Amino acid sequence: DAGVTQSPTHLIKTRGQQVTLRCSPKSGHDTVSWYQQALGQGPQFIFQYYEEEERQRGNFPDRFSGHQFPNYSSELNVNALLLGDSALYLCASSFPGHLSAGANVLTFGAGSRLTVL
Amino acid sequence: DQQVKQNSPSLSVQEGRISILNCDYTNSMFDYFLWYKKYPAEGPTFLISISSIKDKNEDGRFTVFLNKSAKHLSLHIVPSQPGDSAVYFCAASTYGTGNQFYFGTGTSLTVIP
Numbered sequence: 744d745a746g747v748t749q750s751p752t753h754l755i756k757t758r759g760q761q762v763t764l765r766c767s768p769k770s771g772h773d774t775v776s777w778y779q780q781a782l783g784q785g786p787q788f789i790f791q792y793y794e795e796e797e798r799q800r801g802n803f804p805d806r807f808s809g810h811q812f813p814n815y816s817s818e819l820n821v822n823a824l825l826l827g828d829s830a831l832y833l834c835a836s837s838f839p840g841h842l843s844a845g846a847n848v849l850t851f852g853a854g855s856r857l858t859v860l
Numbered sequence: 861d862q863q864v865k866q867n868s869p870s871l872s873v874q875e876g877r878i879s880i881l882n883c884d885y886t887n888s889m890f891d892y893f894l895w896y897k898k899y900p901a902e903g904p905t906f907l908i909s910i911s912s913i914k915d916k917n918e919d920g921r922f923t924v925f926l927n928k929s930a931k932h933l934s935l936h937i938v939p940s941q942p943g944d945s946a947v948y949f950c951a952a953s954t955y956g957t958g959n960q961f962y963f964g965t966g967t968s969l970t971v972i973p
Contacts, residue, residue, distance in 0.1 A: 747903070774959060776959060776960070776961075778963075783965070784965055784966075785864070785866075785951075785963030785964050785965045785966055786904070786949070786951075786963045787963070788960050788961065791959060791960060799957060799959075799960045801960070833903055833904070835903075837959050847959055848894060848906050848909060849894070849906070849951075849961065850906065851896075851903035851904045852903050853901070853902050853903045854903055
């Protein structure tokens with residue numbers, strides 16, 4: 744059973760460019776969350792997708808956007824890249840997604856390492 | 861605004877001894893807590909969880925303790941093994957927020973053979 748898969752694993756961009764990161768959740772999971780982990784820091788919540796909609800959003804600017812597809816996979820898009828966007832971007836999936844279910848364990852992918860030059 | 865804090869960036873322990881990793885939080889609304897382990901070049905791996913209705917949860921060599929009044933939780937690993945060497949993160953969430961977790965900055969554990 745494949746866990747959470749992310750692509751690409753590494754990428755290098757220059758300031759001002761745009762990037763798209765992709766995530767396939769663990770089989771049976773319906774919710775995808777994205778986290779940013781800067782060097783020496785813990786993961787920071789960017790946003791979460793459930794039923795193809797952004798449900799929760801952390802303290803990140805609108806340059807960060809995403810999408811969830813009917814098969815539950817997700818994309819994270821970052822526009823107008825800044826040097827400070829260099830980080831490991833982690834995708835995590837979970838189930839069930841409805842709020843009344845309470846919090847659930849997140850299953851993480853290995854991440855996409857973004858370097859902005 | 862760091863709502864979850866791990867004040868010890870690193871910890872070294874001899875193999876076979878107990879490892880104690882600490883985590884403090886400021887938001888009294890947090891009611892579900894997770895510990896993750898992370899090896900280099902891998903994503904965080906779930907270790908153990910605890911909800912606020914409990915003060916202790918055990919799973920094999922791992923035990924998590926929760927002190928709600930002190931807003932403090934700890935992870936005990938007994939006995940520690942060299943393979944436990946990794947970065948450990950605690951994370952906290954509130955019911956009804958749809959799995960939005962706040963993570964600490966991590967503690968790097970080294971178990972010395």
